Amino acid sequence: MMYRVFTAALLAASSVSALTISSTCQAALTGVATNSDANACLSASSLLSVVLQSNASIITPVDNWLKSLCSAAPCSNATLSAVVTNITTGCSAELSSSPDSSASTLIPLVEQYYTTARKIVCLADSGTNCITQTLTNIQSILGTLSISNIGDVITKAATTTSLPTNITCTDCLKQAYNVLNTDFPSTASSLTSELDSECGASFTDGTTPADIKSTTSDNGKNSAMTLTRGTFVGSVLVVASSLWAFLA
Ligand SMILES: *[C@@H]1O[C@H](CO)[C@@H](O)[C@H](O)[C@H]1NC(C)=O
Numbered sequence: 659m660m661y662r663v664f665t666a667a668l669l670a671a672s673s674v675s676a677l678t679i680s681s682t683c684q685a686a687l688t689g690v691a692t693n694s695d696a697n698a699c700l701s702a703s704s705l706l707s708v709v710l711q712s713n714a715s716i717i718t719p720v721d722n723w724l725k726s727l728c729s730a731a732p733c734s735n736a737t738l739s740a741v742v743t744n745i746t747t748g749c750s751a752e753l754s755s756s757p758d759s760s761a762s763t764l765i766p767l768v769e770q771y772y773t774t775a776r777k778i779v780c781l782a783d784s785g786t787n788c789i790t791q792t793l794t795n796i797q798s799i800l801g802t803l804s805i806s807n808i809g810d811v812i813t814k815a816a817t818t819t820s821l822p823t824n825i826t827c828t829d830c831l832k833q834a835y836n837v838l839n840t841d842f843p844s845t846a847s848s849l850t851s852e853l854d855s856e857c858g859a860s861f862t863d864g865t866t867p868a869d870i871k872s873t874t875s876d877n878g879k880n881s882a883m884t885l886t887r888g889t890f891v892g893s894v895l896v897v898a899s900s901l902w903a904f905l906a
Pocket residue numbers: 689690691693696737740741744
């Protein structure tokens with residue numbers, strides 16, 4: 659299941675990376691990266707080295723970015739709303755293939771998901787960020803995750819039928835499921851049987867693996883919401899690969 663999500667994310671990434679990013683979109687992204695409120699909570703400017711070193715793996719810059727993001731205070735809804743407004747306006751050409759990409763649709767979704775997404779991307783296993791660990795595992799199978807290598811990685815992903823369970827059933831992804839199940843139980847419950855059959859019933863028993871810790875200081879509970887299935891599935895992978903796509 660995780661693998662299908664990853665492949666879908668890669669395919670989405672390839673359709674984005676096939677476009678040349680328009681100058682208005684570049685201006686919007688630069689504006690977000692240089693806006694002090696947005697940069698204080700998203701640390702987007704720390705990702706610049708990904709773009710500058712296209713042959714290098716994205717893992718180290720992404721790891722550094724996550725460290726700043728997770729130690730910073732979270733974004734306010736006003737900042738999230740301004741970021742979404744600027745990107746949907748400036749990048750309307752790039753987003754036009756998505757059915758629901760208007761600011762009025764996306765702002766409430768981003769505001770609802772943000773806290774949970776942040777909790778998930780700020781999990782760490784024995785001190786290693788869980789996104790970093792998962793990307794490192796995937797890189798060992800699919801080859802260097804660099805901007806210049808995106809085509810090869812997509813080709814390999816498309817011809818690899820499944821990832822081994824020591825990559826898909828890790829303590830990190832177990833805790834990502836637990837966080838999702840706490841914040842969005844109805845979404846999580848729709849995944850339970852598939853995860854149980856892939857990873858064994860203990861994957862969804864709700865216990866926190868002993869080696870997993872949060873690296874944010876703000877773990878306030880989010881209210882339960884009903885989301886469509888799939889929206890949050892594999893967010894761990896999707897966040898990283900869409901980021902990668904955006905910068906490619
Ligand atoms: C949004 O765009 C406005 C106008 O260009 C700019 O002043 C503002 O800093 C931007 N805000 C964010 C969060 O990107």
